[in-house]
Amino acid sequence: MTDNRRAFIKKSVAFSGYAIFATGGLLTSPEATAEWLAETTSTNILQQTLKRLFKDQKIIESDKIDIRIPKTAENGAAVPIAVTSSLNNVESIAILVEKNPIPLAAKFELSPDLEAFVSVRLKIAESSAVAVIVETNEGFFTASKKVIVTPGGCEI
Amino acid sequence: MSSIKIRTKRMDGKMQIRMLIAHPMEHGRNRDARTNALIPAHFIQELTVKHNKNVIITGNTGANISKDPYFAFTLKGGNPGDKITISWVDNLGNEDTQDHIVK
Numbered sequence: 001m002t003d004n005r006r007a008f009i010k011k012s013v014a015f016s017g018y019a020i021f022a023t024g025g026l027l028t029s030p031e032a033t034a035e036w037l038a039e040t041t042s043t044n045i046l047q048q049t050l051k052r053l054f055k056d057q058k059i060i061e062s063d064k065i066d067i068r069i070p071k072t073a074e075n076g077a078a079v080p081i082a083v084t085s086s087l088n089n090v091e092s093i094a095i096l097v098e099k100n101p102i103p104l105a106a107k108f109e110l111s112p113d114l115e116a117f118v119s120v121r122l123k124i125a126e127s128s129a130v131a132v133i134v135e136t137n138e139g140f141f142t143a144s145k146k147v148i149v150t151p152g153g154c155e156i
Numbered sequence: 157m158s159s160i161k162i163r164t165k166r167m168d169g170k171m172q173i174r175m176l177i178a179h180p181m182e183h184g185r186n187r188d189a190r191t192n193a194l195i196p197a198h199f200i201q202e203l204t205v206k207h208n209k210n211v212i213i214t215g216n217t218g219a220n221i222s223k224d225p226y227f228a229f230t231l232k233g234g235n236p237g238d239k240i241t242i243s244w245v246d247n248l249g250n251e252d253t254q255d256h257i258v259k
Binding site: 107 | 170181183185203207210211212213214215216217218219220221222223225226227228229230231232233
């Protein structure tokens with residue numbers, strides 16, 4: 001009899017445990033956590049950002065984009081970058097820092113009244129490639145340059 | 157005082173537009189040195205530049221832009237007396253606008 005009772009108590013405790021687990025599961029859906037994990041642990045965040053930004057558009061490497069950025073930066077908190085392009089009909093210029101937790105730094109939509117030129121200052125957490133994507137009416141073009149950030153750049 | 161400083165310079169039929177905006181541009185991963193609490197993200201999300209009444213630049217910016225951001229663009233043409241209007245909106249809903257008359 002005692003054994004039976006113990007078994008019953010064990011089962012009921014286990015069952016209520018499941019119930020709590022189930023309701024907890026409703027609040028934080030497993031899909032959401034899975035997605036979050038994939039997003040943060042993926043080594044290819046840049047590719048995902050590109051996919052989200054430009055859908056599945058073809059991005060072609062181009063030598064008509066000129067990126068002026070220091071090869072080594074002592075202070076990753078403010079790295080000047082200037083982008084010029086000799087491509088025709090530039091519609092937008094996007095700047096991405098490959099190894100930053102969120103790669104996209106900025107995307108500017110430029111009217112035809114503007115020259116294909118943008119200059120900003122970037123935060124770069126660690127040595128990384130900086131990619132520029134230029135959108136024209138003929139498609140997307142990209143170029144990138146590597147920047148070495150000397151230690152201490154993380155606390156920006 | 158406005159948070160936006162605007163400078164323009166005309167040369168060879170072009171006009172350089174430069175701006176400096178006072179903004180913390182926190183990306184949300186920094187910690188307060190004293191309390192060790194995370195500093196919430198606070199950065200400019202939208203930047204709009206108007207030439208007279210035409211919008212010439214719309215920018216989406218993220219926290220990868222340095223603190224007190226600086227932006228420069230080049231406009232084709234541009235005459236003395238033209239009006240440049242720059243405005244920004246950040247992720248907390250703050251905003252600011254500044255006009256500048258080209259000399």
